[in-house]
Amino acid sequence: MTTTPPAAATRIGRIPVLDVSPVTEEGRWPAKAAVGEAVPIRATVFREGHDAVAATAVLVRPDGSDHSSARMVDVAPGLDRFEARLVPDAVGDWGFRVEGWSDPYGTWSHDAAIKVEAGVDTELMLTEGALLLAAAANRKGLPTKARKVLRDAVKALEDSSRPPLARLAAGLAPEVRAVLDEHPVRDFVTASPTYPLRVDRELALSGAWYEMFPRSEGAKQDRKTGRWISGTLRTAAKRLPAIAAMGFDVVYLTPIHPIGTTFRKGRNNSLTPGPDDPGSPYAIGSPEGGHDAIEPSLGTFKDFDFFVRRAREEGLEVALDLALQCSPDHPWVTEHPEWFTQRADGTIAYAENPPKKYQDIYPLNFDKDPEGIYREIRRVLQVWIDHGVTAFRVDNPHTKPLNFWERLLADVRRDHPEVIFLSEAFTKPAMMLTLAKIGFHQSYTYFTWRNSKSELSEYLQTVSGPDGSFLRPSFWPTTHDILTPYMQHGGVAGFAVRAVLAATGAPTWGIYSGYELVENVARPGVEEQIDNEKYELKPRDWARADEIGIARLLGELNALRRRHPALRQLRNLAIHGTTNDNILAFSRRLPAELSPSGVEDTVIVVVNLDPHHTQDATVHLDMHALGLRSDESFAAHDELSQRTFAWGATPYVRLDPLEQVAHVIHVRPA
Numbered sequence: 034m035t036t037t038p039p040a041a042a043t044r045i046g047r048i049p050v051l052d053v054s055p056v057t058e059e060g061r062w063p064a065k066a067a068v069g070e071a072v073p074i075r076a077t078v079f080r081e082g083h084d085a086v087a088a089t090a091v092l093v094r095p096d097g098s099d100h101s102s103a104r105m106v107d108v109a110p111g112l113d114r115f116e117a118r119l120v121p122d123a124v125g126d127w128g129f130r131v132e133g134w135s136d137p138y139g140t141w142s143h144d145a146a147i148k149v150e151a152g153v154d155t156e157l158m159l160t161e162g163a164l165l166l167a168a169a170a171n172r173k174g175l176p177t178k179a180r181k182v183l184r185d186a187v188k189a190l191e192d193s194s195r196p197p198l199a200r201l202a203a204g205l206a207p208e209v210r211a212v213l214d215e216h217p218v219r220d221f222v223t224a225s226p227t228y229p230l231r232v233d234r235e236l237a238l239s240g241a242w243y244e245m246f247p248r249s250e251g252a253k254q255d256r257k258t259g260r261w262i263s264g265t266l267r268t269a270a271k272r273l274p275a276i277a278a279m280g281f282d283v284v285y286l287t288p289i290h291p292i293g294t295t296f297r298k299g300r301n302n303s304l305t306p307g308p309d310d311p312g313s314p315y316a317i318g319s320p321e322g323g324h325d326a327i328e329p330s331l332g333t334f335k336d337f338d339f340f341v342r343r344a345r346e347e348g349l350e351v352a353l354d355l356a357l358q359c360s361p362d363h364p365w366v367t368e369h370p371e372w373f374t375q376r377a378d379g380t381i382a383y384a385e386n387p388p389k390k391y392q393d394i395y396p397l398n399f400d401k402d403p404e405g406i407y408r409e410i411r412r413v414l415q416v417w418i419d420h421g422v423t424a425f426r427v428d429n430p431h432t433k434p435l436n437f438w439e440r441l442l443a444d445v446r447r448d449h450p451e452v453i454f455l456s457e458a459f460t461k462p463a464m465m466l467t468l469a470k471i472g473f474h475q476s477y478t479y480f481t482w483r484n485s486k487s488e489l490s491e492y493l494q495t496v497s498g499p500d501g502s503f504l505r506p507s508f509w510p511t512t513h514d515i516l517t518p519y520m521q522h523g524g525v526a527g528f529a530v531r532a533v534l535a536a537t538g539a540p541t542w543g544i545y546s547g548y549e550l551v552e553n554v555a556r557p558g559v560e561e562q563i564d565n566e567k568y569e570l571k572p573r574d575w576a577r578a579d580e581i582g583i584a585r586l587l588g589e590l591n592a593l594r595r596r597h598p599a600l601r602q603l604r605n606l607a608i609h610g611t612t613n614d615n616i617l618a619f620s621r622r623l624p625a626e627l628s629p630s631g632v633e634d635t636v637i638v639v640v641n642l643d644p645h646h647t648q649d650a651t652v653h654l655d656m657h658a659l660g661l662r663s664d665e666s667f668a669a670h671d672e673l674s675q676r677t678f679a680w681g682a683t684p685y686v687r688l689d690p691l692e693q694v695a696h697v698i699h700v701r702p703a
C-alpha cells in the first residue's frame with residue numbers, strides 16, 4: 034500500500050516576515066522603551082511574484098491583549114523594509130509583533146492605473162476594482178462613514194456612462210485610499226513571533242541629572258582653629274532650590290557612607306593626607322559602618338530623610354552612587370575576608386586601573402562567595418530604597434560579573450519597577466552594550482570625547498539608531514573624574530557648546546556640580562580637574578554663577594526640553610548637512626499622531642563647535658526629515674535668543690561664541 038508522507042513543517046510564513054527589530058539577541062533580553070516613547074518597529078516583508086505586500090506593527094499589552102497597531106511604511110523602496118512607530122502608555126513587560134499581508138487593493142490600484150491609461154483590459158480592470166471595493170465595504174465593523182466612501186466609489190466604477198479614466202479616478206481617490214489605509218483589506222496575514230519590549234517610566238529615558246558631593250555644600254573653616262569642617266546633608270539641602278530652579282530632575286549624590294582611614298588619600302590622590310583631608314568617599318567603610326550607613330560628619334538617617342523630603346518638595350528625585358568596593362576598614366573585611374582576593378603574601382589586593390592605583394580601596398571578588406555577596410548587596414539596596422532613593426548611579430559596573438548584575442537588576446525591578454540604574458561604564462563597546470542589554474536603564478557614553486563634526490554626527494546617529502533599542506545614552510560634558518582637553522581650553526563658550534550638545538543630543542543628560550562656574554583647570558598630565566573634589570572639601574561661591582551665565586543657559590536648556598517633547602525622544606534624530614566643518618546641525622521631530630499633545634513638534638539644533646571663533650555656514654536641511662516639502666518655508670523661532678527667522682531648505686547661519694554658540698530652532702508654520 035502506498036502512503037503519502039506528511040508535509041514538512043515550514044519555518045517561513047505565507048508572507049515572509051524577517052529581520053524584525055528592535056530585537057535584542059533574538060529576544061534573549063527585551064528591547065527597551067519608555068512610557069510615551071515612539072518606538073520604531075521595523076521588518077523586512079515581501080512575497081513571490083509582483084502582487085503588492087504590506088505590513089502592520091502591533092503593540093501587545095503585558096496581559097497579552099493588543100493595545101494598538103499601525104500600518105507600516107516602506108522606508109527602503111526596493112529593499113522591502115517597512116517601519117511604523119508605536120507608543121506604549123504604561124510601565125510593564127510589553128511585546129510587539131509584525132503582521133505581513135498581501136495587499137489586493139495595492140495590487141489592483143497599481144495594475145489598473147497602468148492598464149486603463151493604456152486602454153488594456155479597461156472594463157475588466159474597472160469591474161475587478163468595483164468587486165474588490167464592494168467586498169471591502171461589506172466587512173463587519175467598518176465605520177458608517179468609511180463604508181459610504183467605498184460604496185460611492187463602487188457606484189462610480191460601475192457607471193459605464195462615465196469615461197473610463199473618471200471611473201478609475203473614483204477608485205483611486207484620496208478618500209478611498211485613506212479608508213483602506215486605516216481599514217485595509219488583508220489577505221494571507223502572516224504574523225511574526227511576539228517579541229519582548231520592556232517599558233519603563235519616562236525618567237528612564239529622559240531626564241536631567243545634577244551631581245554633587247554633599248560634604249562640600251556648607252563646608253567651612255573654623256575661625257579659631259583654621260581646620261576645615263565638612264558640610265552636612267542638611268547644609269547640602271540648602272542647595273536644592275537652586276538645582277531645581279535650573280530645571281534638573283535628579284540630584285545625584287556621590288557616596289555618603291563612612292570613609293576609611295587606612296591608606297586614606299590626600300589632595301589630588303596623594304599618599305600623604307593631612308589632618309583635615311576627608312578622604313575619598315569611594316573608600317567606603319569604617320568602624321562606623323559600611324554601605325548601609327552614613328558618614329557621621331554628614332549626619333544621620335534622619336538628616337538623609339530630611340534631604341530626600343526637601344528634594345521631593347522641589348520636584349527632584351534622589352540618586353545615590355552605588356560603589357561596590359571597600360576601604361580596608363570596612364566591616365566586611367573582617368566579617369567576610371573570603372569576599373576579597375588574597376595575594377600570595379596574605380595581603381588583600383587593592384584596586385588598580387593602571388596607571389592609577391587605589392591603595393585605599395579593596396575590590397570585592399564576586400567568585401569567592403557569590404550568593405553571600407549577592408544577598409548582602411540586595412539588602413543594602415533595599416535600605417536606601419526604603420529611605421526614598423529612586424535611582425542609582427553604579428560606579429564601574431564593568432568590573433563586576435554580568436550575571437550578578439542581571440540577577441540583581443531583575444530582582445529590584447520585580448519589587449521596585451520605579452528604580453532606575455545608570456551604568457558608569459567607560460569601557461569597551463561590548464561590555465557597555467551588554468550591560469545595557471541585561472538590564473541597566475541608562476549608560477554613560479563616549480559623548481564626552483566626541484568633539485568634531487564628523488565624530489559627533491556619527492555618534493549621535495549611533496546612539497539614536499538601532500543601539501537605542503537597548504542602550505539609553507546619558508550625555509555628560511564632564512564628571513568629577515573627567516575633564517577633557519576641549520573643556521580645559523574652551524572657556525565659557527566651550528562649556529556652553531557642550532551643554533547644548535548634551536541637553537539636545539540625548540534625552541538624558543547631566544552635569545557635575547561646579548559646571549556653572551566653568552571649573553576647567555586640569556591636574557598636569559591627566560584629563561582631570563586639579564584639586565579633585567574626591568579628595569577634599571570644595572565649597573563654592575555660587576554668586577559667581579550669575580556673572581558667568583552658564584547657570585542661566587542650563588535653566589533655559591532644561592526649560593525648552595520640557596516644552597518640546599521631541600527633545601525627550603531618542604530615536605527621532607536626523608543629521609543635516611552644513612558647508613562648514615565647525616557647524617553641526619541636527620533635528621528631532623515628533624509627528625502629531627505620536628505626540629502626547631496631538632501637536633507636531635520639530636526642533637533643529639545648529640551649533641558652532643569652535644568656542645574661540647565666529648563661524649558661518651549654509652545649512653542644507655533634509656526637509657523630508659522635518660516633515661516639510663522641499664520648497665516649503667517656515668518660521669524658525671530660536672528658543673535661546675527668542676528671535677524668529679524665515680527659513681527654507683538652505684538657511685544661512687552665523688554664530689559668534691561670545692554672543693550665542695547655537696540656535697535651538699522650533700519649527701513653526703510660515
